[in-house]
Amino acid sequence: MGPTLITTLIMMTTPVEEKASAQELTVEPPPLLELRDVTKSFSNRIHILGPIRLTVEEGEFVVIIGPSGSGKSTLLRVITGLTDATSGEVIYKGKRQWGVNHKAALVFQSFALFPWLTVMENVALGLEAQGFSKPERYARARRYIDLVGLDGYERAYPRELSGGMKQRVGLARALTVEPELLCMDEPFSALDALTASNLREQVLDIWLSKQIVTKAIILVTHSVEEAVLMGDRALVLASKPGRILADRPIALPRPRRLKSPQFEEQVDQLYSLIV
Amino acid sequence: MWRKTANPVDIGIGLLVIALAIVLFRDGPHVYSLEQPSLDVSLRYLPFYTMASVARMIVAMILSLIIGLLAGYLAAVHKRWADLILPASDILQSVPVLGFFPAAVFFFIRIFGSGAIGVELAAIFLIITSALWNLIFAVYESITTIPEDLQLASRQLGLRGYIQWTRLVLPAVLHKLAYNSMISWANGWYFLIASEIIVIGPIHYRLPGLGSYLAQTMSTGNYRHAVYGLIVLTVVIVAFHLVVWSPLNHWSVRFMVDTAETRVAPQTRRRSVLLFYMTRSRFLRAIWDVAVRPTIEGILWLIRPLLERERTRRGSVIAWFIFAVFLGAIAWGVSGSIMQLTRPAPLMYDIPSALILSFLRLIAAYAIALVWTLPAAIWIGRNEEISRRVLPVIEIIASIPATAFFPLIVLFILRWGGDMNLTSILLVTTGMQWYLLFNLIAGVRAIPEDLQQISDSLGLAGFTKWKRLVLPGIYPSLVTGSLTAIGGGWNALVLSEYVVAEGRVYSVHGIGALLDYGTYESGNLQLIVMSITAMVLFILIVNRFFWQPAYHLAQRRFALNY
Ligand SMILES: Nc1ncnc2c1ncn2[C@@H]1O[C@H](COP(=O)(O)OP(=O)(O)OP(=O)(O)O)[C@@H](O)[C@H]1O
Ligand SMILES: [Mg+2]
Numbered sequence: 049m050g051p052t053l054i055t056t057l058i059m060m061t062t063p064v065e066e067k068a069s070a071q072e073l074t075v076e077p078p079p080l081l082e083l084r085d086v087t088k089s090f091s092n093r094i095h096i097l098g099p100i101r102l103t104v105e106e107g108e109f110v111v112i113i114g115p116s117g118s119g120k121s122t123l124l125r126v127i128t129g130l131t132d133a134t135s136g137e138v139i140y141k142g143k144r145q146w147g148v149n150h151k152a153a154l155v156f157q158s159f160a161l162f163p164w165l166t167v168m169e170n171v172a173l174g175l176e177a178q179g180f181s182k183p184e185r186y187a188r189a190r191r192y193i194d195l196v197g198l199d200g201y202e203r204a205y206p207r208e209l210s211g212g213m214k215q216r217v218g219l220a221r222a223l224t225v226e227p228e229l230l231c232m233d234e235p236f237s238a239l240d241a242l243t244a245s246n247l248r249e250q251v252l253d254i255w256l257s258k259q260i261v262t263k264a265i266i267l268v269t270h271s272v273e274e275a276v277l278m279g280d281r282a283l284v285l286a287s288k289p290g291r292i293l294a295d296r297p298i299a300l301p302r303p304r305r306l307k308s309p310q311f312e313e314q315v316d317q318l319y320s321l322i323v
Numbered sequence: 324m325w326r327k328t329a330n331p332v333d334i335g336i337g338l339l340v341i342a343l344a345i346v347l348f349r350d351g352p353h354v355y356s357l358e359q360p361s362l363d364v365s366l367r368y369l370p371f372y373t374m375a376s377v378a379r380m381i382v383a384m385i386l387s388l389i390i391g392l393l394a395g396y397l398a399a400v401h402k403r404w405a406d407l408i409l410p411a412s413d414i415l416q417s418v419p420v421l422g423f424f425p426a427a428v429f430f431f432i433r434i435f436g437s438g439a440i441g442v443e444l445a446a447i448f449l450i451i452t453s454a455l456w457n458l459i460f461a462v463y464e465s466i467t468t469i470p471e472d473l474q475l476a477s478r479q480l481g482l483r484g485y486i487q488w489t490r491l492v493l494p495a496v497l498h499k500l501a502y503n504s505m506i507s508w509a510n511g512w513y514f515l516i517a518s519e520i521i522v523i524g525p526i527h528y529r530l531p532g533l534g535s536y537l538a539q540t541m542s543t544g545n546y547r548h549a550v551y552g553l554i555v556l557t558v559v560i561v562a563f564h565l566v567v568w569s570p571l572n573h574w575s576v577r578f579m580v581d582t583a584e585t586r587v588a589p590q591t592r593r594r595s596v597l598l599f600y601m602t603r604s605r606f607l608r609a610i611w612d613v614a615v616r617p618t619i620e621g622i623l624w625l626i627r628p629l630l631e632r633e634r635t636r637r638g639s640v641i642a643w644f645i646f647a648v649f650l651g652a653i654a655w656g657v658s659g660s661i662m663q664l665t666r667p668a669p670l671m672y673d674i675p676s677a678l679i680l681s682f683l684r685l686i687a688a689y690a691i692a693l694v695w696t697l698p699a700a701i702w703i704g705r706n707e708e709i710s711r712r713v714l715p716v717i718e719i720i721a722s723i724p725a726t727a728f729f730p731l732i733v734l735f736i737l738r739w740g741g742d743m744n745l746t747s748i749l750l751v752t753t754g755m756q757w758y759l760l761f762n763l764i765a766g767v768r769a770i771p772e773d774l775q776q777i778s779d780s781l782g783l784a785g786f787t788k789w790k791r792l793v794l795p796g797i798y799p800s801l802v803t804g805s806l807t808a809i810g811g812g813w814n815a816l817v818l819s820e821y822v823v824a825e826g827r828v829y830s831v832h833g834i835g836a837l838l839d840y841g842t843y844e845s846g847n848l849q850l851i852v853m854s855i856t857a858m859v860l861f862i863l864i865v866n867r868f869f870w871q872p873a874y875h876l877a878q879r880r881f882a883l884n885y
Contacts, residue, residue: 125475128479130475130478130479148478148479148481150479150481153479154475154476154479156472156475156476157472158470158472159472160470160472160473160475160476162473162476162477162490162491162494163577163578163579164494164497164577164578165490165494173480173482173490174480174481176486176490177480177481177482177483177486178481205577221480225480
């Protein structure tokens with residue numbers, strides 16, 4: 049907990065210098081995340097994933113696309129350490145990762161909010177587990193509640209919120225622990241089109257304007273348009289077993305517009321890979 | 324200043340403590356004695372007896388909750404523990420309270436002596452044996468049904484120890500646990516009389532309390548005082564229902580984990596005034612900080628080794644200790660019965676016929692219970708308005724222990740020409756009907772509104788509607804309700820086939836009466852052990868070959884989640 053706290057504090061105050069000093073230490077800094085031939089099978093011997101080889105650098109927004117059941121959620125759980133890989137290694141900042149990676153945070157497709165806790169308590173829960181005092185964690189949680197546009201709802205319970213608002217809580221909860229790696233598992237697919245597009249813009253805005261200390265985002269989706277709209281890079285996953293079919297940079301300038309010709313072209317390209 | 328800080332709950336608790344202290348110190352020395360052949364039944368001491376019984380019940384309830392939480396949690400997080408705890412609870416659940424008498428006497432009273440502490444602990448242990456098992460299952464079920472994503476989220480956020488318990492485990496189990504605590508509490512009262520008078524043949528302990536007060540006034544025909552006792556009992560039960568269980572169950576609804584997009588019905592959002600003051604009570608806050616929190620943390624520290632995947636030194640020591648205590652207790656019981664094997668127990672050969680007769684009585688009682696609960700459940704469950712008005716009243720009636728009235732019922736029925744066989748069937752019904760009723764009501768309510776409307780629009784009516792909608796709809800709850808009802812019935816047999824009234828024993832031939840005879844009259848350990856073994860085996864066989872298939876059918880064909 050000690051080092052986490054200190055690095056977080058440093059990151060909060062001086063995000064730019066921190067990067068510079070990291071470069072001084074090593075000639076070539078290790079990538080943020082590296083998967084080396086990761087596979088996953090469940091106890092009934094069904095081979096679900098891999099082998100998967102993947103590198104995520106700092107500053108990247110990676111999107112993973114794949115059909116339903118291709119193992120996207122499983123992959124995110126392996127990355128965040130919520131399940132162990134059956135074989136292969138998860139390397140985080142050059143070190144082999146064992147168990148849950150608390151430098152990473154996960155936003156769930158199903159929100160996974162604690163129904164008996166208020167918005168504030170939900171958002172501050174990670175900090176409570178890290179032993180922050182009540183005023184400290186509430187102050188920090190309030191910052192992120194405001195950031196996702198939920199101010200005024202601190203004392204509401206999840207079941208009093210709409211789907212879009214619940215996902216904002218999920219997002220704020222993940223951001224509040226100030227993760228270096230933010231993983232999102234189809235965060236917009238349970239929302240209606242309008243709410244989803246709103247929240248997408250907001251996430252992009254938070255990420256691009258560097259309002260958070262997060263160094264990389266991995267977003268899982270099965271919408272090609274969403275991938276092209278948000279990502280710097282798209283990984284296409286194939287089913288049975290889940291493996292990486294293609295790894296394409298998306299080099300469109302931002303802000304990206306949904307109906308522009310270049311956008312459509314990118315979308316078509318990715319589609320052709322999937323079908 | 325005074326106005327501002329005064330919390331009605333704190334004031335109430337303060338007054339209660341003062342009143343209790345007065346009763347305790349004024350009357351305690353006069354009536355608290357285990358040696359006197361009979362209780363002083365004068366009205367003046369009734370408050371003390373009541374207090375003693377309530378205190379026993381509360382201690383037993385708290386211990387049951389702690390044990391239930393731990394056992395259920397261990398079973399839920401570790402397969403290894405589940406394989407031990409769940410079958411053991413299932414078996415022990417079907418052992419009637421008398422079956423624990425030898426353990427109570429030979430374990431607690433031998434270890435702690437036959438002074439107040441030993442006998443009190445024995446009585447509390449007996450109450451626990453009638454309150455604990457459903458709590459274990461409730462905790463186990465609630466924890467295993469926490470949505471996977473919520474568990475993952477709590478691991479991802481790093482919840483551990485005390486925070487994990489107060490933020491995830493306790494809230495997740497609260498709803499089922501609160502409901503089952505209410506059942507356990509009623510069950511404890513149902514068997515309180517049997518728990519306060521601990522007898523094995525010549526060994527005889529009688530704790531001063533409401534249960535023994537009722538038993539004595541009834542068995543000596545002192546009806547005036549018996550009625551006082553019954554009134555006090557009823558008042559206590561109703562008060563607890565109104566002050567503790569009803570608000571608790573209302574409040575706990577908000578802790579239900581619902582994954583669907585259900586909005587909570589408006590009435591559950593209503594804040595109870597009592598709850599408002601309880602959450603602001605300094606006294607309760609202090610109790611939590613001083614007692615509850617350290618207890619949770621201490622217990623978590625103690626059991627931590629049990630949860631680790633790799634075996635640790637401390638873990639093995641604790642596991643072995645539990646195992647050794649278990650083995651020791653069994654060895655003790657077995658050696659006792661072997662020593663007595665030399666003594667003749669002719670009644671042994673009556674066990675098979677007794678078992679059959681009791682089983683038939685149970686079936687008859689079950690039929691009676693079903694005949695009135697099924698229509699009642701449909702009537703109540705189908706109508707929101709009726710259930711809102713009737714249900715609270717029924718809950719209160721159900722929590723009044725019928726056992727306290729048994730001698731009166733026996734005398735009444737016999738006087739009007741009934742025989743003891745019929746009487747004991749009716750008495751067993753009191754130990755079964757509520758399980759059926761409440762489960763069936765829940766089942767009727769669980770039939771989705773749209774299915775109702777569709778069958779109406781299809782013109783289903785009368786028998787067809789029953790066959791196609793109502794019966795399949797309530798089938799799962801009918802199975803669960805029947806299973807618990809019959810389990811409760813086996814337990815109630817020991818109180819229903821053998822009743823002492825006006826100084827006389829009224830009994831019929833049956834496994835319950837046999838057990839009573841073996842315990843109360845002959846003190847023959849061999850007979851006790853054999854009756855219980857036969858009974859438990861019988862129950863397990865019926866469960867295995869009848870209820871289990873029925874239950875699987877319910878889950879496969881009639882589950883309403885598709
Ligand atoms: N605990 C488990 N045990 C056995 N099989 C599992 C388990 N969890 C997932 N699977 C299987 O792994 C496969 C991939 O599941 P996963 O949830 O990762 O897919 P997904 O790509 O996220 O799908 P979706 O788009 O529907 O969310 C599925 O076939 C699923 O049945
Ligand atoms: Mg998924």
